[in-house]
Amino acid sequence: MSETPQSKVIDLKGLQVACQNCGLHSLCIPMGISSEDMDRLDKIIKRRRPVQRNDYIYHAGDKLTSLYAVRSGSIKSYSLTDDGQEQIIGFHLPGELLGLDAIHDGAHHCSARALETTSICEIPFEELEDLAQKIPGLQHQLFRLMSKELQSDEHFMLVLGKKTSEERLSNFLLSLSTRFKQRGFSGTEFNLSMSRNDIANYLGLAVETVSRLFTRFQNAGLIEVNRKLIEIKDMDGLGELAGSKCKKLDKSNMV
Secondary structure (H helix, E strand, C coil): CCCCHHHCCCCCHHHHCCHHHCCCCCCCCCCCCCHHHHHHHHHHCEECCCECCCCEEECCCCECCEEEEEEECCEEEEEECCCCCEEEEEEECCCCEECHHHCCCCECCCEEEECCCEEEEEEEHHHHHHHHHHCHHHHHHHHHHHHHHHHHHHHHHHHHHHCCHHHHHHHHHHHHHHHHHHCCCCCCEEECCCCHHHHHHHHCCCHHHHHHHHHHHHHCCCEEEECCEEEECCHHHHHHHHCCCCCCCCHHHCC
16 A cells, blocks of 8 residues: 555654755745845744644634644644634645735734644744845745645635536545645545545535445445545546536446
8 A cells, every 4th residue: 555644643753844955845835035134044944843633723814923834744734614614625744825815904814723633833934024025036925826726726616606516516626636645645545634524515515425435435446445545547537527518427336
């Protein structure tokens, strides 16, 4: 069985690794800046000890003090509806940045909570903003990250507004596959740190629908499910199902 993200044990000493030696440097802020400028950035970053499952990174309404880069583990961001229910906005994996939502008016519009034991880098925003004015490459990278977030939001709205339940879940699994592969993990076998309830919430589906779809996908030979472990058996088939020309699953092979 190939290595899964969760099989890489967190090394507390490794949390002190400088940005330029971090395996996620191509996905995070330092990409495209010189070693000298990277050292300047590294000096302002605070590498926090791992936060535990369900610990908060920040709450909605908190003042913007820092941006946060995920080093290992995963985080969910969410807002609360008028009746106090969670509405999940996104899931954040290693190499991804949190807190960009607060740049506009200086306050976070959602909460962020760890889905598992997670290590993060804390980047004081005022110091980062000052440094970005002195390092054009860093400023460009921040713009690139914000643009990428906007594109991700637009794609997600398209998935929710135009896709069937089958297409939503298949798009979600393919997105995770791509993101894990970019981070040096297996793109065909990975653990889901989020619950079925969280996935359903994020995709705008009933949890019963999500559970039923996992069973359908497995019976159709697209994936293999073992509790939280997902193995993609037919990447092309899953991709076809995620597209506009949907591959119809054999109803006779469904539970």
